[in-house]
Amino acid sequence: MADSAQVPTLVYLVTGGCGFLGEHIVRMLLEREPRLRELRVFDLHLSSWLEELKTEGAGPVQVTAIQGDVTQAHEVAAAMAGSHVVIHTAGLVDVFGKASPKTIHKVNVQGTRNVIDACVQTGTRFLVYTSSMEVVGPNTKGHPFYRGNEDTPYEAVHRHPYPCSKALAEQLVLEANGRKVNGGLPLVTCALRPTGIYGEGHQVMRDFYHQGLRFGGRLFRAVPASVEHGRVYVGNVAWMHVLVAQELEQRAALMGGQVYFCYDKSPYKSYEDFNMEFLNPCGIRLIGTHPLLPYWLLALLAALNALLQWLLRPLVLYTPLLNPYTLAVANTTFTVSTNKAQRHFGYKPLFSWEESRARTIHWVQTMEGSAR
Ligand SMILES: NC(=O)c1ccc[n+]([C@@H]2O[C@H](COP(=O)([O-])OP(=O)(O)OC[C@H]3O[C@@H](n4cnc5c(N)ncnc54)[C@H](O)[C@@H]3O)[C@@H](O)[C@H]2O)c1
Numbered sequence: 001m002a003d004s005a006q007v008p009t010l011v012y013l014v015t016g017g018c019g020f021l022g023e024h025i026v027r028m029l030l031e032r033e034p035r036l037r038e039l040r041v042f043d044l045h046l047s048s049w050l051e052e053l054k055t056e057g058a059g060p061v062q063v064t065a066i067q068g069d070v071t072q073a074h075e076v077a078a079a080m081a082g083s084h085v086v087i088h089t090a091g092l093v094d095v096f097g098k099a100s101p102k103t104i105h106k107v108n109v110q111g112t113r114n115v116i117d118a119c120v121q122t123g124t125r126f127l128v129y130t131s132s133m134e135v136v137g138p139n140t141k142g143h144p145f146y147r148g149n150e151d152t153p154y155e156a157v158h159r160h161p162y163p164c165s166k167a168l169a170e171q172l173v174l175e176a177n178g179r180k181v182n183g184g185l186p187l188v189t190c191a192l193r194p195t196g197i198y199g200e201g202h203q204v205m206r207d208f209y210h211q212g213l214r215f216g217g218r219l220f221r222a223v224p225a226s227v228e229h230g231r232v233y234v235g236n237v238a239w240m241h242v243l244v245a246q247e248l249e250q251r252a253a254l255m256g257g258q259v260y261f262c263y264d265k266s267p268y269k270s271y272e273d274f275n276m277e278f279l280n281p282c283g284i285r286l287i288g289t290h291p292l293l294p295y296w297l298l299a300l301l302a303a304l305n306a307l308l309q310w311l312l313r314p315l316v317l318y319t320p321l322l323n324p325y326t327l328a329v330a331n332t333t334f335t336v337s338t339n340k341a342q343r344h345f346g347y348k349p350l351f352s353w354e355e356s357r358a359r360t361i362h363w364v365q366t367m368e369g370s371a372r
């Protein structure tokens with residue numbers, strides 16, 4: 001990337017730019033990448049805020065909305081032609097059985113292969129991939145990963161289609177580092193592994209909030225408070241993506257082919273206790289200091305849900321929050337403690353915990369159908 005502090009020259013492409021994380025990345029790039037000339041937002045479904053951004057919020061940057069499908073190689077290549085950096089965040093995030101394993105594989109693995117091939121074909125040299133903590137774990141054996149880092153040994157065993165697909169896609173991205181792109185220069189790739197992302201726009205938080213409202217302002221504890229679940233604020237995840245994209249050229253030898261957990265100062269808590277940091281100030285209480293139902297009963301209910309999903313599939317899509325996989329993830333300690341991103345590219349969280357919390361609470365309070 002040419003050093004062009006005065007004249008913006010860079011063209012970025014963000015796949016999945018209309019999603020929860022994608023929107024934050026798009027807005028962060030517009031705020032924090034002064035070298036940006038054009039920002040291409042590629043997504044299967046284009047959002048209405050993009051139109052507003054194009055007319056009002058983008059300043060001198062040209063924002064180009066591209067409705068497209070990452071599973072279609074020609075669409076990806078056409079969108080990518082002439083871009084310098086790709087942030088590939090599009091993905092099918094499904095742990096509830098909404099999509100078939102085949103579709104998850106197609107979008108997450110074949111889609112990523114198409115992005116890599118398009119880089120090679122069009123001469124795009126820098127690729128940042130949104131991976132996931134799930135590439136590591138929790139594993140199917142329920143082993144805890146307690147404040148581990150990128151080098152912590154852990155038996156990564158995947159069976160669920162989502163983590164399987166993310167692990168395969170990440171591997172493709174890392175293996176592609178150094179591949180020659182059109183023009184003869186090497187591709188530089190990097191993968192970011194967020195833990196559970198929270199913040200403005202988080203669908204699962206929205207679901208828990210509405211469930212709490214339906215139960216008269218109450219949620220019932222299902223996971224022991226002692227199980228730690230890693231969480232990271234969406235603004236900090238977006239900032240990490242932008243920083244990696246900015247630093248990849250200068251630090252290609254160090255950063256190329258590397259993985260980084262996404263982290264910030266969010267506290268270590270159980271999944272439910274963490275959610276209560278936001279839902280409590282919005283009028284929702286978590287009932288019980290211990291899970292109200294014993295684990296064996298929850299496991300039975302989860303298995304029953306899985307059976308019902310299978311039986312009902314020909315008639316209706318039954319996708320409850322509780323299934324054997326979500327129960328296992330929520331009940332297994334998985335937290336991260338690392339400074340690799342700081343050492344390699346100077347990352348520091350842009351948002352403090354207090355700010356992340358305040359922004360998320362404000363979003364819940366102003367959500368459609370909220371109690372206020
Ligand atoms: N949400 C989390 O907690 C979390 C944690 C770790 C990693 N991730 C990863 O972050 C990325 C973004 O996740 P998110 O939570 O913002 O999900 P999201 O569903 O809100 O966003 C994904 C976006 O990708 C788009 N997309 C899906 N299929 C597509 C296709 N075939 N072609 C083009 N676009 C397509 C969707 O329309 C959507 O806008 C994913 O790759 C996910 O695996 C998410």
Ligand SMILES: CC(C)CCC[C@@H](C)[C@H]1CC[C@H]2[C@@H]3[C@H](O)C=C4C[C@@H](O)CC[C@]4(C)[C@H]3CC[C@]12C
Nearest residue numbers: 095132134195196222271321322326327329330
């Ligand atoms: C016992 C149940 C009632 C609790 C249900 C909570 C469950 C829906 C939550 C718990 C943990 C959540 C996952 C976790 O934060 C990390 C990720 C990684 C990311 O790549 C995709 C989302 C995912 C799987 C979260 C999904 C929702 C989970 C399972």
